[in-house]
Amino acid sequence: FYQKYIDKGLDHKExxxxxxxxxxxxxxxxxxxxxDRKGIADNTVIIFMSDNGGYTIGRADKNAPLSxxxxxxxxxxxxxxxxxxxxxxxxxxxxxxxxxxxEDYFPSILxxxxxxxxxxxxxxxxxSFVPLLKQTGDPSEGRSLYWNCPNLWGEQGPGIGxxxxxxxxxxxxxxxYETGKKELYDIPADISEKHNLAERYPDVVKSLSANLGExxxxxxxxxxxxxxxxxxxxxxxxx
Numbered sequence: 500f501y502q503k504y505i506d507k508g509l510d511h512k513e514x515x516x517x518x519x520x521x522x523x524x525x526x527x528x529x530x531x532x533x534x535d536r537k538g539i540a541d542n543t544v545i546i547f548m549s550d551n552g553g554y555t556i557g558r559a560d561k562n563a564p565l566s567x568x569x570x571x572x573x574x575x576x577x578x579x580x581x582x583x584x585x586x587x588x589x590x591x592x593x594x595x596x597x598x599x600x601x602e603d604y605f606p607s608i609l610x611x612x613x614x615x616x617x618x619x620x621x622x623x624x625x626x627s628f629v630p631l632l633k634q635t636g637d638p639s640e641g642r643s644l645y646w647n648c649p650n651l652w653g654e655q656g657p658g659i660g661x662x663x664x665x666x667x668x669x670x671x672x673x674x675x676y677e678t679g680k681k682e683l684y685d686i687p688a689d690i691s692e693k694h695n696l697a698e699r700y701p702d703v704v705k706s707l708s709a710n711l712g713e714x715x716x717x718x719x720x721x722x723x724x725x726x727x728x729x730x731x732x733x734x735x736x737x738x
Contacts, residue, residue, distance in 0.1 A: 571658030676732040712736030
């Protein structure tokens with residue numbers, strides 16, 4: 500697939516990305532054809548999800564209406580489509596706007612398989628999203644999701660850099676370690692993140708900063724340090 504996109508005049512990064520997407524489409528189609536041929540399609544759960552948003556450096560509108568892309572903590576970098584096919588359980592042609600995270604796969608797949616007597620050596624952070632598929636509940640209600648990127652990725656752009664983020668209900672707070680800047684967005688009302696509401700809702704910023712700072716410290720998260728002084732950057736609730 501790669502050479503085809505080079506021949507279209509795309510640079511190497513763009514060609515790699517578009518070729519990867521085409522290859523993934525073909526692979527998923529091959530998988531679905533396989534379970535059909537084996538006669539097990541009605542007893543197979545298929546889950547499809549990207550690991551990050553689309554690469555947008557130099558192509559800012561690629562993930563529109565989401566802003567930015569891979570490497571950014573804007574919605575274009577961390578919001579990905581997920582498709583679940585579960586014959587007889589998940590209703591076809593339905594859509595859900597509640598949030599989940601990739602850590603939810605582990606408990607969800609166990610529940611789908613009917614496995615209840617299991618043990619794991621590590622802490623299980625995920626929450627089963629089966630209630631969303633069965634339309635029996637909303638595991639995102641009252642739940643916070645966290646991201647922490649304490650290093651420089653290499654690319655530059657809005658939302659890219661040493662950052663940490665919390666999503667809680669409709670609110671999303673992004674904290675920039677280097678500058679101490681905070682951005683607050685009402686995601687359902689502003690999916691493109693055009694309106695930073697941090698100054699308008701200082702109490703929300705304070706509450707989310709405390710929530711995020713507590714989680715980062717309790718989970719042993721890393722944070723960057725200033726090169727000039729060697730001192731660690733403040734946690735989001737320290738500034």
